[in-house]
Amino acid sequence: MPDHLVERVARIAAEFSGRLGVAGKNLCTEERVEYQADLVLPTASMIKLAVQVELMRHVEAGRRRLDDVVEVREEDRVEGSGVLRHLGAGLRLPIRDLAFLMMNVSDNVATNMLIDTVGIDNVNRMLRAERLDEIELRHRIDFDHCWGDPRHLAVGTPRAFAELLERVYRGTIVSPASRDEMLRTMAGVGAERLGRYLPLQPYADDLRKHGYPAGPTLRIAGKTGGLIGVRGHVAVVSGDGVEFIVAAMTDGSRDTDWGVENDAVLALAQVGKLLHNAWAAPC
Numbered sequence: 001m002p003d004h005l006v007e008r009v010a011r012i013a014a015e016f017s018g019r020l021g022v023a024g025k026n027l028c029t030e031e032r033v034e035y036q037a038d039l040v041l042p043t044a045s046m047i048k049l050a051v052q053v054e055l056m057r058h059v060e061a062g063r064r065r066l067d068d069v070v071e072v073r074e075e076d077r078v079e080g081s082g083v084l085r086h087l088g089a090g091l092r093l094p095i096r097d098l099a100f101l102m103m104n105v106s107d108n109v110a111t112n113m114l115i116d117t118v119g120i121d122n123v124n125r126m127l128r129a130e131r132l133d134e135i136e137l138r139h140r141i142d143f144d145h146c147w148g149d150p151r152h153l154a155v156g157t158p159r160a161f162a163e164l165l166e167r168v169y170r171g172t173i174v175s176p177a178s179r180d181e182m183l184r185t186m187a188g189v190g191a192e193r194l195g196r197y198l199p200l201q202p203y204a205d206d207l208r209k210h211g212y213p214a215g216p217t218l219r220i221a222g223k224t225g226g227l228i229g230v231r232g233h234v235a236v237v238s239g240d241g242v243e244f245i246v247a248a249m250t251d252g253s254r255d256t257d258w259g260v261e262n263d264a265v266l267a268l269a270q271v272g273k274l275l276h277n278a279w280a281a282p283c
Contacts, residue, residue, distance in 0.1 A: 008274055009035040016267040018229060018252030023158035024271075025166065026279045027243040033275065037159040040134065041249045042150035044225030045081070045106045046161060046232045047137050050154075052099055052185070053168065054118045054126050056178035066096035066181070070113060079143040082107025096181075103185035103223060108141045115140050127164075130173060134160040150227040150251065161234040161247035165222065169236050169245065183236075186221040192260050193233040194246060194272030195220040201239075216240055229253045231264035237276060244279050246272065 013020040013035065021039035025032050058064040074089040084091070084107050093101075098114055101107035115123075115137070123137045135156035139145070145152040167173035168182055188202045201207075204214035222235025234247040248271045255263040 005033045005274065005278055006035055009033065009271060012267055012270045012274070016250070017254040017263055018250050020248065020250050020267055020271075021158040022246070022248045022271055023162040024244060024246040024275050025162060026275075027166070027169075027245060028241075028279070031279070033278075034159065037162075038134070038157050039249070040155050040157055041232070041251050042225075042227060042230050043135070043154040043156045043161075043249070044150065044227045044230050044232060045108075045111075046156065046223050046225035046234055046249070047135070047154035048102050048106065048111055048225075049161070049164060049168075049186075049223045049234065050123050050127060050135055050137060051111065051114055051118065052103060052182055053164070053173060054123045055095070055099060055114055056174045056182060057126065058118055058122075060175055060178060064095060064117065066094060066099070068095050069093065070095060070098065070117070072109065072113070076109050076113055078108045078112055078141050080108040080141065080146075081105065082109055082111075084109035099181075100185045103182075104187075104189060106224065112140045130164070130167070132160045132164055135164065146227060150230045153227075156249070158234075158247040158249050161232075161249070162245050165234050165236060165247070166245045183221050186223060188220065190220060190222050190224045190233045190235050193224055193231070193265055193268040194222070194235050194248060195237070196260075196265075196269035197273035198237065198276050199240075218242060226258075228256065229264075231262065231268060233268050235272075237272070240280075242276065242280050244275060246275055248272075 021036040023037040098110040101110040171179040199216040207214040217239040225232040232249040250264040253264040
């Protein structure tokens with residue numbers, strides 16, 4: 001483990017008002033960077049990654065189909081992020097679209113519907129079988145509890161989340177087809193966090209299709225999470241000869257602002273920049 005990178009992460013943590021844990025892995029060289037990677041922290045919406053893994057395993061086993069249609073009920077409404085809470089009850093959506101909403105815009109209504117679909121016990125059973133039991137889904141999303149207790153929904157460690165996303169990315173915990181579908185739902189998520197200072201180009205393929213220069217082709221895909229005092233992000237950064245996984249999680253921040261200048265958001269952004277600059281060499 002490169003001591004200079006760990007020391008620089010420690011400096012980021014020292015300037016942050018809460019606790020920071022980081023686990024990163026360069027997929028080109030197998031080099032790792034870990035700082036308080038075994039801290040058990042509230043996950044907020046990062047836990048949705050585990051929910052989608054279990055959903056795709058249900059699909060692969062023939063227990064569900066991504067084209068199965070589910071109706072949004074009035075009792076499914078829940079506070080927080082997403083769009084379905086603002087739309088009328090009775091809307092019918094395929095599971096594929098619910099999964100996209102859960103991951104890409106962190107829709108909490110879609111998330112609870114999918115938790116009901118796959119079952120909390122099944123998610124945790126999968127994590128234990130994968131020896132990732134540091135991650136635990138405890139309840140459906142319920143802001144009667146989440147605002148006061150960030151650990152009510154779920155907890156996990158940066159190391160476990162980095163390992164979970166790596167297994168998704170390599171197509172070992174789900175099939176390659178499921179992996180591709182998951183990466184589609186996570187594309188671009190967290191550009192303002194770990195990706196904030198990176199030369200991302202999410203529209204490279206579209207630009208080239210229309211004859212425009214695309215420039216850099218760096219992409220990010222992952223899942224963020226946030227509650228009062230809590231911000232987190234697990235992501236894969238790839239393109240232009242760069243390929244790495246990083247999970248950065250925080251709690252205890254004294255900054256209650258929800259904007260992009262929140263001190264936890266800035267700490268995550270600095271971690272992303274640090275690892276990108278260190279590992280931005282051709283594989």
